Amino acid sequence: MLTDHGRYAYSAITNRPDYNWPGGKRLAVYLGVNLEHFAFGEGLGAELAPGGPQPDVLNYAWRDYGNRVGAWRMIDMLNALQMPASVIANSAMYGYAPDLMAAFRARGDEVVGHGRTNSERQSTLDRDEEAALITEATTILTDAEGTPPKGWLSPWIAESHDTPDLLAAAGYGYTLNWCMDDQPVWMNTSAGRLLSIPYPQEVNDIPSIVARKDSAAQFADMIIDNFDEMREQSIGQPLVMGIALHPYLVGQPYRLRHLRRALQHICAHRDQIWLTHSGDIHDYCRNEISTFIV
Template identity: 80%
Template sequence: MIQLPTHDRYDYSAITDRPDYTWPNGKRLAVYIGLNLEHFAFGEGLGAELAPGGPQPDILNYAWRDYGNRVGAWRMLDMLNALDLPVSVLANSVMYDYAPELMAAYSARGDEVVGHGRTNSERQSVLSAADEDALIAEATEVLTKAEGKAPRGWLSPWIAESRVTPDLLKKAGYTYTLNWCMDDQPVWMRTEHGPLLSIPYPQEANDIPSIVARKDGAAAFADMIIDNFDEMLDQSKSQPLVMGIALHPYLVGQPYRLRHLRRALTHICEHRDAIWITQAGSIYDAFSGSMIE
């Protein structure tokens, strides 16, 4: 019989056949926003494209992405404050040098800061284990110094992992990862240094795959968030669930997209009494503290 290669990080488990539990205050659906604050190298490296890029330096796409830090993230800050919504900030460590005022503004809200590599101009999956370890250490040191505490969660730039990334994250002190999108509940993963919690991070309710890859319009993306939320709220009557919403200010911070995003998030807030609006780190605390296997 064929034996497929496996990661051996977790075992198969059907979501309909697991222990039941609830989130704080008896809630069944946890909702969090993962806000990606990213900075890119000029004239080299990786980056999403508004239009097919030409030879470097690719001014059009670099400047389009930079709009997110200069304008989009600030417009989103106003919206999040108006809706009283916390976020988990997924931060490239170079953001603290490039836009310290922006990082300080989100930190002042009490938002959680999650490690998101050094820059989205690079992938950690192509590095040697030693170089990847050094990348994680460098990013962690910057965030720890700036925030006064070490980040507990990690999202790799471009969701890129080597075969040893979970081991390196756990060794570096991380307690959860957002890299794996295989479930709607947290899942314990095995590493060489002990368990690492995988918290659901969306690749569907996510503006990069939706807007950049599939070319969905602003209204369609907002409708996707609303439909995903409504369906998961119904499903959560049977199982406790986690809904993440992944956002990038250079995409949804554009004025016409921001208007539709506000519509979607307002819809979610209208159900505030029925759901747990939270941050990824608080999901880790609740799940790990409840002794859920």
């Protein structure tokens, strides 16, 4: 027998209980806007070009553009399109760019826990250190927003064997770490059930643009094609489509123009879909359709 994680059992999406999203909708769509801050001269970070010896000014400044410019352009775009966002935020953002966090708060957007900084991975820590990281980040988000975050995405989507247990014990209702499905899935933890909400590793600007070197137009076309296909697939099963965005990537002017094109396409079908926050998907699953979720 192969080693198993023990978090969920196999289930074919074609053989599950049926349900609807609010208003009888079949496809739930949310935007995951990642707001990240990085240490200068050390630690991890996405790269525009292969970095040299630290301090790697080129890549640090490229990432910082997202907080200083790109995210603000994205807010303007989201306001014009009247689209909600799930803001996946490092707790370090509150000390570094509090006015940016306040701008998303003013829009009524959800804040999702995203560790302290993307300069580190929580999977390299021992259990007590990881629990302390989760507690520290959660406290900062709760103090700033007035309510604790419901969901968590680990920096670099890095988990230890203990992460789901620690998240559930810390009061989290859902995780975005697992990309194994197009529907929410209940996960087993030592502290009760934790909902896994689909977070994309394909319709995600980092794997697309940084890893595969897709163009701005290709990434936008990917969003449109994924949306159109899932809209058709959702006739058979209710589905969730997330779109993962990082302002230092899609906030660049030429990419923003293509992203706007893709989001305008989605908004043109607004009456056919549930355009929402990932936290609202969690609430509906837990409160309204819990027994239908595998």
